[in-house]
Amino acid sequence: MTDDADQQGSAEDLLIARYFRPLARDPGAFALTDDAAVLSPPAGCDLVLKADAIIGGVHFLPDDPPEAIAKKALRVNLSDLAAKGAWPLGFLLSLALAKEVGDDWLASFARGLKDDAEHYACPLFGGDTVRTPGPVMVSIAAFGAVPHGAMIRRSGARPGDLVVVTGTIGDAVLGLRLRRDPDEAARLGLDPSKRDHLIARYRLPQPRNAVAAVMRRYASAAMDVSDGLAGDFAKLCRTSQVDGVIEAARMPLSHAAQAALAAEPALLAHLLSGGDDYEIVATVSADHIDALIAEARAVGVRVTEIGRIEAGAGRAQFLDAEGRTLVFARQSFSHFD
Amino acid sequence: MTDDADQQGSAEDLLIARYFRPLARDPGAFALTDDAAVLSPPAGCDLVLKADAIIGGVHFLPDDPPEAIAKKALRVNLSDLAAKGAWPLGFLLSLALAKEVGDDWLASFARGLKDDAEHYACPLFGGDTVRTPGPVMVSIAAFGAVPHGAMIRRSGARPGDLVVVTGTIGDAVLGLRLRRDPDEAARLGLDPSKRDHLIARYRLPQPRNAVAAVMRRYASAAMDVSDGLAGDFAKLCRTSQVDGVIEAARMPLSHAAQAALAAEPALLAHLLSGGDDYEIVATVSADHIDALIAEARAVGVRVTEIGRIEAGAGRAQFLDAEGRTLVFARQSFSHFD
Numbered sequence: 001m002t003d004d005a006d007q008q009g010s011a012e013d014l015l016i017a018r019y020f021r022p023l024a025r026d027p028g029a030f031a032l033t034d035d036a037a038v039l040s041p042p043a044g045c046d047l048v049l050k051a052d053a054i055i056g057g058v059h060f061l062p063d064d065p066p067e068a069i070a071k072k073a074l075r076v077n078l079s080d081l082a083a084k085g086a087w088p089l090g091f092l093l094s095l096a097l098a099k100e101v102g103d104d105w106l107a108s109f110a111r112g113l114k115d116d117a118e119h120y121a122c123p124l125f126g127g128d129t130v131r132t133p134g135p136v137m138v139s140i141a142a143f144g145a146v147p148h149g150a151m152i153r154r155s156g157a158r159p160g161d162l163v164v165v166t167g168t169i170g171d172a173v174l175g176l177r178l179r180r181d182p183d184e185a186a187r188l189g190l191d192p193s194k195r196d197h198l199i200a201r202y203r204l205p206q207p208r209n210a211v212a213a214v215m216r217r218y219a220s221a222a223m224d225v226s227d228g229l230a231g232d233f234a235k236l237c238r239t240s241q242v243d244g245v246i247e248a249a250r251m252p253l254s255h256a257a258q259a260a261l262a263a264e265p266a267l268l269a270h271l272l273s274g275g276d277d278y279e280i281v282a283t284v285s286a287d288h289i290d291a292l293i294a295e296a297r298a299v300g301v302r303v304t305e306i307g308r309i310e311a312g313a314g315r316a317q318f319l320d321a322e323g324r325t326l327v328f329a330r331q332s333f334s335h336f337d
Numbered sequence: 338m339t340d341d342a343d344q345q346g347s348a349e350d351l352l353i354a355r356y357f358r359p360l361a362r363d364p365g366a367f368a369l370t371d372d373a374a375v376l377s378p379p380a381g382c383d384l385v386l387k388a389d390a391i392i393g394g395v396h397f398l399p400d401d402p403p404e405a406i407a408k409k410a411l412r413v414n415l416s417d418l419a420a421k422g423a424w425p426l427g428f429l430l431s432l433a434l435a436k437e438v439g440d441d442w443l444a445s446f447a448r449g450l451k452d453d454a455e456h457y458a459c460p461l462f463g464g465d466t467v468r469t470p471g472p473v474m475v476s477i478a479a480f481g482a483v484p485h486g487a488m489i490r491r492s493g494a495r496p497g498d499l500v501v502v503t504g505t506i507g508d509a510v511l512g513l514r515l516r517r518d519p520d521e522a523a524r525l526g527l528d529p530s531k532r533d534h535l536i537a538r539y540r541l542p543q544p545r546n547a548v549a550a551v552m553r554r555y556a557s558a559a560m561d562v563s564d565g566l567a568g569d570f571a572k573l574c575r576t577s578q579v580d581g582v583i584e585a586a587r588m589p590l591s592h593a594a595q596a597a598l599a600a601e602p603a604l605l606a607h608l609l610s611g612g613d614d615y616e617i618v619a620t621v622s623a624d625h626i627d628a629l630i631a632e633a634r635a636v637g638v639r640v641t642e643i644g645r646i647e648a649g650a651g652r653a654q655f656l657d658a659e660g661r662t663l664v665f666a667r668q669s670f671s672h673f674d
Contacts, residue, residue, distance in 0.1 A: 010568065028383075030490070033576050035417045035560050036387040036481075038488045041378050046365075050373040051429035051464045051478055058467060080372045092388035094431070094476040127388045130395060134471015139431040141388055141478030144373075151375045153367070223372050231347065239370050 015129060019110035023117045023124035026090060037125035039089065045145040048086035052076050056098070056135030060203075061179065066105045067112025068203045069138065074116050076226065077142035079207035079278040083224035085152040085216030086144030088120050088209065093127035094139040101136060120209060146216065152282075156221035157240035161283040163307035164292065166208045168254040169229050173274025174267070175202030188263045194256035201254075205278035211301040215282055218292040222282035228273040230328050233281055234316040240283075243312025248272065249321040252304040272318060273328050283309055352466060356447035360454045360461035363427055374462035376426065382482040385423035389413050393435070393472030397540075398516065403442045404449025405540045406475065411453050413563065414479035416544035416615040420561035422489040422553030423481030425457050425546065430464035431476040438473060457546060483553065489619070493558035494577035498620040500644035501629065503545045505591040506566050510611025511604070512539025525600045531593035538591075542615035548638040552619055555629040559619035565610040567665050570618055571653040577620075580649025585609065586658040589641040609655060610665050620646055 021032050028038040041047050054073045056062050074091065081088055093113075097106070117123050122142065175198035178184050185195040207224075215222050221240055225232050229246075237244040248268060253261065261267050284292050289305060296303040318326040358369050365375040378384050391410050393399050411428065418425055430450075434443070454460050459479065512535035515521050522532040544561075552559050558577055562569050566583075574581040585605060590598065598604050621629050626642060633640040655663040 010564075013572075030492075034421075034491045036385045036421045036423070036488070038483075039384040039386055040485065041384065047376040047378065047384070048373045049376055049429055049462050049480075051431050051476075053431040053433060053465060053467060053476060055433060055467060055469050055471075057470055084371075084373045086373070092386055092478045094388050094390040094478075096390060096392060096474060125386050128390060130390060130392060132392050132471060132474065133394055134392075134469060134474070137433060137469065137471070137474055137476075139388075139390060139474075139476035141429045141431075143386075146375075148377065151373070154371045155367075227347075235350075 012129060015106070019106055020124060023110070023114045026123045026125060029123065029125045032126060039125065039143065042145050044148050046148050046151060048081055048084050048144040048146055048151055049141070050077050050080040051139065051141040052080070053137055053139035055137045064203060066108035070109045070112035071116045071204055073138035073140050074113060074122065075205040075207045076278065077140050078120055078122065078209055079205060079224040079226065081142055081144035082207050082209040082212045083152070083215070083222045083280045084144070084146070085150060085212050085222070086146045087212060088122035089143045089145055090123045090125045091140050091142040092125055095127065095129045096132035096137040097129065098132060098134065098136050150216055152215055152219050152222045154221055154223050154236050154239040157236060157242050157244070157283040157309045158220055159242055159309055159311040161220050161285055161309040162289050162305055163244060163246060163281065163283055163309065164289065164303050164305050165225065165229070165252065165279055165281045166211060166296070166301050166303055167206065167279045168252045168257065169225065169277055169279060170257045170271025170274060171198050171201035171254050172276035173270055174257060174260055175199040176276065188260045190256060190259055194259055197254060197256045202276060205276070207278055208280050208301055210299045211280065211296045214292060214295045214299065215280060218284050218288040219282040220284060222280055225277040225279045225281050226275060228275040229277065229281060230273040230318060236281065237316040238314040241314050243310045243314070244307060244316045245310065246307035246318050248318050248326060250304065250306045252302065269326065269328050349466060352443070356443055357461060360447070360451045363460045363462060366460065366462045369463060376462065376480065379482050381485050383485050383488060385418055385421050385481040385483055385488055386478070387414050387417040388476065388478040389417070390474055390476035392474045401540060403445035407446045407449035408453045408541055410475035410477050411450060411459065412542040412544045413615065414477050415457055415459065415546055416542060416561040416563065418479060418481035419544050419546040419549045420489070420559045420617045421481070421483065422487060422549050422559070423483045424549060425459035426480045426482055427460045427462045428477050428479040429462055432464065432466045433469035433474040434466065435469060435471065435473050487553055489552055489556050489559040491558055491560050491573050491576040494573060494579050494581070494620040494646045495557055496579055496646055496648040498557050498622055498646040499626050499642055500581060500583060500618065500620055500646065501626065501640050501642050502562070502566070502589065502616055502618045503548060503633070503638050503640055504543065504616045505589045505594065506562070506614055506616060507594045507608025507611060508535050508538035508591050509613035510607055511594060511597055512536040513613070525597045527593060527596055531596055534591060534593045539613060542613070544615055545617050545638055547636045548617065548633045551629060551632045551636065552617060555621050555625040556619040557621060559617055562614040562616045562618050563612060565612040566614065566618060567610040567655060573618065574653040575651040578651050580647045580651070581644060581653045582647065583644035583655050585655050585663060587641065587643045589639065606663065606665050
């Protein structure tokens with residue numbers, strides 16, 4: 001054993017110390033010098049647990065900026081915590097690095113992750129870093145907290161509830177189309193600012209953590225919209241064992257998505273089933289909907305009423321402006337269809 | 338949206354329901370029908386958090402049995418919990434599946450994982466399953482519990498403490514050599530039962546969770562031995578800011594490893610630096626060592642005294658039978674050397 005190695009540890013230790021130690025500010029992370037971290041959950045709270053991985057070529061494109069990849073990996077998990085009414089406590093990171101990934105990439109990745117860990121008050125608690133012969137994979141397990149028993153479930157929707165959604169739907173799937181096909185913007189008549197808006201919505205989710213406490217106060221059921229509103233809302237209806245009806249004409253769309261839809265009305269089904277929205281779909285009693293919308297607005301999040309819950313066996317329907325049922329070729333994004 | 342899809346969900350949902358729902362027995366996992374899980378930590382306890390990933394071609398061989406891959410993925414995390422004195426509460430799984438992975442592989446993987454989740458009382462709380470163009474990757478985040486403030490740190494070793502290790506060291510690195518080179522067993526004069534023992538030790542770690550409570554009671558510092566005893570013990574000495582001396586002649590070796598070492602004495606450095614042992618190295622005051630060894634034996638785990646801690650700046654030394662310092666070409670396994 002050389003003195004050098006004895007003092008410094010392995011290259012893996014050095015990499016962790018250089019890039020990831022600055023993110024591990026919680027005392028329970030022991031500055032990443034121990035094998036595991038310790039977390040004392042807030043008194044009277046449950047922990048909310050979520051793990052989600054993103055992979056190069058599947059969830060992000062290899063030439064996406066490393067900062068954006070890091071942020072997306074954390075934000076897809078933060079979005080689930082928000083939809084469950086939880087506030088973030090921290091996360092674990094498993095990072096598999098492709099051979100071609102060098103110091104510049106890693107420095108940029110760590111910088112993006114640090115920005116978000118600070119912005120969302122969600123520090124790094126630990127994890128591991130390995131080399132892979134395959135594409136980059138970023139696997140994050142995030143922990144949040146809710147008051148005991150207060151996690152918002154998928155299963156709480158009741159007949160008579162109204163359906164709401166945060167933000168706008170369909171931007172990310174349009175953004176991915178624009179990224180993949182440079183001619184698509186011209187075909188849809190989108191100017192550069194609309195095009196850039198949609199691409200940014202694909203690259204960088206805006207999880208609705210600001211509205212988590214409002215959702216916890218009023219929502220009877222909620223989930224994050226990550227695999228397409230059509231399929232995700234169908235899951236909520238199945239789990240709650242209720243029927244749900246959404247009016248597509250009430251769907252909140254960005255100006256850019258409105259312009260694209262005006263140019264190509266057939267895109268509607270894509271917007272509703274495309275995925276990567278990272279908004280929250282929730283149900284709320286008619287008594288509480290005004291308070292939910294007002295309190296969400298007060299924290300900067302637009303919430304739109306889009307439908308209703310009825311008694312039934314778990315069927316979700318989307319109606320067009322004439323009241324006809326929309327039929328989707330594919331309800332939602334799935335890795336195994 | 339078809340009635341069929343409405344009733345059953347996506348292929349991804351079906352895969353999760355078929356293979357992984359049976360592992361999610363804790364009520365807080367909601368039978369994997371929600372976006373996140375909820376965990377109420379035991380009163381008065383801290384959570385201990387650990388994430389570790391294993392990758393095909395790096396941490397396991399592509400033709401390893403899927404049951405063994407699943408068990409290894411969970412056990413490398415359980416080993417860390419054990420070394421920290423924690424008992425398991427559950428885990429999250431991120432599974433990236435290569436295109437060639439079919440139903441048989443997945444059924445076998447899930448069966449192995451279920452066996453271990455039950456054996457170690459460590460149920461599945463959630464996670465995600467995605468396709469990858471690369472090799473299979475199994476990323477697990479495991480949660481354990483310790484009484485508040487009782488996690489065993491790396492940093493607690495004090496001058497005068499003795500050094501102990503569980504089980505036997507060096508089997509797994511020999512097992513990997515035997516797996517990679519079919520002629521190695523004959524060269525080392527190992528009969529089939531010795532060869533099989535070493536290969537099994539590589540394929541399937543035996544985490545020392547049985548001894549976690551004993552370690553918590555007596556150990557001043559501990560960590561799991563996963564990257565080679567030489568490097569891992571050096572980390573413990575650095576973090577504790579003490580010097581450590583280990584006598585290689587006292588190292589606990591299996592009969593199979595003893596036979597290999599008799600045939601090729603130069604293997605000693607490999608045994609001490611090879612990795613994949615998943616034993617626990619710990620320090621303990623002289624007052625407590627007899628109790629630690631006796632109580633560990635009572636729960637079926639052999640613990641051997643192998644060295645001592647001295648005042649110093651964080652230097653670890655390994656001495657051979659003549660008291661000379663052993664020099665390692667490479668202290669431990671690292672992905673980035």
